[in-house]
Amino acid sequence: MKELIRRKLIEIEENYQVKVLYAVESGSRAWGFPSKDSDYDVRFIYVHQPDWYLSIDPQGVGKKRDVIEVPINDLLDISGWEITKALRLFRKSNPALLEWMRSDIVYYQAYSFIDQMRELEPQVFYSNATIYHYLNMAKNNYREYLQGSEVKSKKYFYVLRPVLACKWIEENRTVPPISFQELVNELVPVGELKSEIELLLKRKIAGDELDLEPRIQLINYFLGNEMDRLEAYVKTISEEIEDPTAKLNVLFRSTLNEVWG
Known part of the structure; x- marks a missing residue:
């Protein structure tokens, strides 16, 4: 290829x-x-x-x-x-x-x-603008794909990744890594949430369909809380370059x- x-x-x-x-x-x-x-x-x-x-x-x-x-x-x-x-x-x-x-x-x-x-x-890196971009991406995908009792499970990645990118910028004030696995390793503590995310990742890479399935409440709860928190946080950032x-x-x-x- x-x-x-x-x-x-x-x-x-x-x-x-x-x-x-x-x-x-x-x-x-x-x-x-x-x-x-x-x-x-x-x-x-x-x-x-x-x-x-x-x-x-x-x-x-x-x-x-x-x-x-x-x-x-x-x-x-x-x-x-x-x-x-x-x-x-x-x-x-x-x-x-x-x-x-x-x-x-x-x-x-x-x-x-x-x-x-x-x-x-x-x-040139401007953390305020970059967080806004990723946060809007996460909110739009969350609203469109993850609201029903059944959701397309593969769409979790298109909300998780921008949310974790925002968290990386918040903690490091640098451009986040491109690797989703690296973001998970660095930002999600060992526990039930991390296990759910990693199981979903293994299934996607293995080629599972990840089509309509019951919503994963733990991940939805995490995403909802983080997006609300990040929306409040980004309004407090003031920086000049x-x-x-x-x-x-x-x-x-x-x-x-x-x-x-």
């Missing part, structure tokens, strides 16, 4: 006249709880040739799209962000992008771009020079 993905990335470079800087797996495979039928969610960052940027129309407007999306099939979902879009989202501490930077499944990496981003991460735009501009220009000369 890795070789197929690499070939697809080469096709993208040729078809769009760009250079891919970084490509990783995202979603359930990267988080550590894929299903037997999970597709591959490939995400990448790319850069155009310098002339593309030297025009009167800004990126992302009209025909100058700042994303590349390959038609999805049953196996592969491949999409990428243009470098300035990625850096603007990085400036906002975008959680999806921060997760890409932590993925253990790297399909391709070239040039020094991603390493320089990682060096800048402590200067120095505007990183100048440094991100330097990174953009140096990458253009490194890639295209």
